[in-house]
Amino acid sequence: MLIEICKLKLNLGTHTVLQDVNLTLEKSQIYGLLGPNGAGKSTTISVITGLRSLTGGSVRVLGLDPVADSLQLHNRIGVLAEQAGFYDWMSASDYLRWVASLYQIRPDQAEIAQLLSRVGLEGQSPAPIATYSRGMRQRLGLARALINQPELLILDEPTNGLDPRGRREIHDVLLDLSVNHGVGILLCTHLLDDVDRLCTRIGIIAQGRTLLEGSIADLLSAQRAAVRYRLRVESGDVTQRIPDDITLLARAGDWWHVEIASHIEPASAWRKLLDAGIRIDEIHREGGGLEELYLSVTEAKEVSR
Amino acid sequence: MNTITLIARKEGGELLLSGRGLAWLLALSVIMSVLSLLLVSNTELSLLDNAQVVYMVMGTVTALGALLAVVLGSDAVAGERERGSLMPLLLAPVTPSQIVFGKMGGQIAGWLVMYLLSLPYVWAVGSSGQNLIQAVTYLALFGTPVVLGFGFLGIALSARLRSVRSALLTSLITLMLLASPLLLGPSLRQSTIGQLFDAVNPFSAAVNTFDSVVIDSQPLVMQLTRLSIALVWLVLTAVFAIRSVRKMEI
Numbered sequence: 001m002l003i004e005i006c007k008l009k010l011n012l013g014t015h016t017v018l019q020d021v022n023l024t025l026e027k028s029q030i031y032g033l034l035g036p037n038g039a040g041k042s043t044t045i046s047v048i049t050g051l052r053s054l055t056g057g058s059v060r061v062l063g064l065d066p067v068a069d070s071l072q073l074h075n076r077i078g079v080l081a082e083q084a085g086f087y088d089w090m091s092a093s094d095y096l097r098w099v100a101s102l103y104q105i106r107p108d109q110a111e112i113a114q115l116l117s118r119v120g121l122e123g124q125s126p127a128p129i130a131t132y133s134r135g136m137r138q139r140l141g142l143a144r145a146l147i148n149q150p151e152l153l154i155l156d157e158p159t160n161g162l163d164p165r166g167r168r169e170i171h172d173v174l175l176d177l178s179v180n181h182g183v184g185i186l187l188c189t190h191l192l193d194d195v196d197r198l199c200t201r202i203g204i205i206a207q208g209r210t211l212l213e214g215s216i217a218d219l220l221s222a223q224r225a226a227v228r229y230r231l232r233v234e235s236g237d238v239t240q241r242i243p244d245d246i247t248l249l250a251r252a253g254d255w256w257h258v259e260i261a262s263h264i265e266p267a268s269a270w271r272k273l274l275d276a277g278i279r280i281d282e283i284h285r286e287g288g289g290l291e292e293l294y295l296s297v298t299e300a301k302e303v304s305r
Numbered sequence: 306m307n308t309i310t311l312i313a314r315k316e317g318g319e320l321l322l323s324g325r326g327l328a329w330l331l332a333l334s335v336i337m338s339v340l341s342l343l344l345v346s347n348t349e350l351s352l353l354d355n356a357q358v359v360y361m362v363m364g365t366v367t368a369l370g371a372l373l374a375v376v377l378g379s380d381a382v383a384g385e386r387e388r389g390s391l392m393p394l395l396l397a398p399v400t401p402s403q404i405v406f407g408k409m410g411g412q413i414a415g416w417l418v419m420y421l422l423s424l425p426y427v428w429a430v431g432s433s434g435q436n437l438i439q440a441v442t443y444l445a446l447f448g449t450p451v452v453l454g455f456g457f458l459g460i461a462l463s464a465r466l467r468s469v470r471s472a473l474l475t476s477l478i479t480l481m482l483l484a485s486p487l488l489l490g491p492s493l494r495q496s497t498i499g500q501l502f503d504a505v506n507p508f509s510a511a512v513n514t515f516d517s518v519v520i521d522s523q524p525l526v527m528q529l530t531r532l533s534i535a536l537v538w539l540v541l542t543a544v545f546a547i548r549s550v551r552k553m554e555i
Binding site: 049051071072074075077079081083084085086087088089098099101102103144 | 306308311315319322323385388389390391392393394395396397398399400
């Protein structure tokens, strides 16, 4: 087990910031830590990395106590914090070499170039970091997190500021690390698309408490949430013929936005539409069950406040 | 290379090779040139004797060094936090003591350059006197712990107050309070409170030593109490800085 958090509680002064946070992450797993702004995700990361001492519960990371064994732990993990700051007057390669030396690592020029290339910063190394765009700084932050070949990678909003191609490249890097190198990844993000593509397990926290935790497949199957689709159908006024299990949410020309009730399979729904004489030319899934799951869990928490 | 040296080299390079560091050295040269010119003119007109002129230059160099130290110290932690570069340092296998002493390494480099830069000015105003060697030696012996103590104080406040502006303001007020004996008149300095303040004030210890050694030609053995005040100041501020960085909130 790379991370094992059980009933974590954290007080800052008289204010309880985290209570009953639970999380388990195993080797080669990518875990999505989700939650609204101010839910306690970054604070949970600060406890995992040993920057804050917990008030109650237990936290073990790589089998270590994050506070008491912080030096040992920091040698074995890589972290990309939400605010990725650098020494702007240095070049990327000089900066990475300097960071590596803090880990007592002496990478040669080729290794630094390979790392920069891996995060999509090849050919940028002579320029000072001050000239970098937000997306480039994010990539450099990821390179910094990988400098010590960590067993556990903790990433806070890693695809912030990246264009679609950049996001895809970072996804590929993370999948390679997880699948081929056995690295466990804790991904803290607002982008459900990132979670959908990368994670096998998620935890949703709100108001400092874990609301839901488990594998995405299990949670979705337990939730049985309604799923939304975008369909391109034949022209004509055929909306009266839509079966009861399918709800038409919006219509723009030939495009329909529909929601399929949780108790029927999508294939059956399409069959019912066809049987009703509605020809379907294209089907696109929208948002997916994960979005519905996230919204239903966090909205329920909001209502209960 | 150990971690303290790595951080110190980075800090020293950032200070001495950046526009900020070069601007500081230029400002220091201008201030020292103007001051030396005025003091040499006074000596030529017999308004001040040579020893007094050397004493004033030594006090000025120490005050400017302390000013540089509080500016750098105030930025050391809070500045890195504001620029987002503190978190990666805290997440590397580095202890709070290594961060503090590494950052002090950069300040030592800054003070060393200031000290070397001031030597020609001390020589220019004091070359015709008897106590030039003592001046150079005591400036290093007493100026160094006082200046570096202010650096540690700046780092401590920078870690506790979380903002460069607050840390700088508090450090500067402390520096002005401790340097106030230089501004107090003789009658205030002779009062009980003035004497008590002088007895525990590291800045006074350094400046009074410069006075005793350069003007009154006293030996080192008579300055040991003052030297111990300066060293205690250095140790206490170092401990304060380490504790502050260790306990700082993210």
